[in-house]
Amino acid sequence: MTPWLNFRQIKQAVPMTVVLQHYAWKCWRRQGDHVQGRCPIHRGQRVDAFHADLRNNGFYCFSCQAHGSVLDLVAGIERCSIRQAALWLAEWFSVECGAAWSAADVGCELKGERIRKKEKVPGPLGFSLRPIDSEHAYLQERGIDADTATHFGVGYYAGPGLLHGRVVIPIHDDRGQLLAYAGRSIYEAYPKYRFPARFQKSSVLFNLHRARACGQDTAIVVEGFFDSLKVHQAGLHGVVALMGCSLSDEQERLLLAHFKIIVLMLDGDPAGWQGGLRICDRLRNRCTIEVVRLRNGNQPDKMSSTEIQRVLTDAVRRGCRQTQIVKGMNAYEGCET
């Protein structure tokens, strides 16, 4: 089925600012309705090459001469057709549905301006990055087998766009709908990770749909993507990642909705230990929680499969035993009355 697209409607409905924000574009200078920065299309070093006029919703690059509307911008960045750009814009920003938009900015303060953006809860992505290389040297270096990488859909992406030249990690919601890709730099450069601007890490748990599918009461909770890949590789498949060392309200809700026993294994550093304590305090009375405290400098993605199995199998067993005791006590209390 080929959906009918009104190019003019899309050009008018989607402000240049939200498209730039989608690509995590950094505004270098702003004057009135005029913004300047690096060109997201040819990606040169000049911070004054790319100019966008927010009133006309158009752009111009003095280096590569690219210019036009939001459609030309997306087509230029993605190296795709205008039609494909229109399809993506319509999807990313719900042009047809007229979804509720909220105010947002593009890196520099665009005060008093009405920029409209799609709802806060991320919607399904609607496309996937291909091809990706799940046997890339970077993954091997970090001890990730090709089988594990393929299972998670993780690999090196050489195609166009924001995630060009990065290892991409698909992120799904609890039902397995693809929401976004994170892009890990293969060099120790800043930023380590790139996320789409509209994506909110705090609204999801990485790998939850697969962990749920294990059908177990226990979830192993780690900080990062690579931690969960390593834990999975060690044979413990009920693992989710917070994408950080704090637990958001929504992540807490998701955890408690799907699991009764939480085994927490954050990084062995002050942030991980403090994060672990806070999470423990929050969850203590709401589920069974077991904490694996790693020594300084250690973290799950640096551990061998054997080491992971050893510490986690023990912790999972302790968690189950605790739950049994609680269950037993409840049954006893039940008898008393």
Ligand SMILES: [Zn+2]
């Ligand atoms: Zn350019």
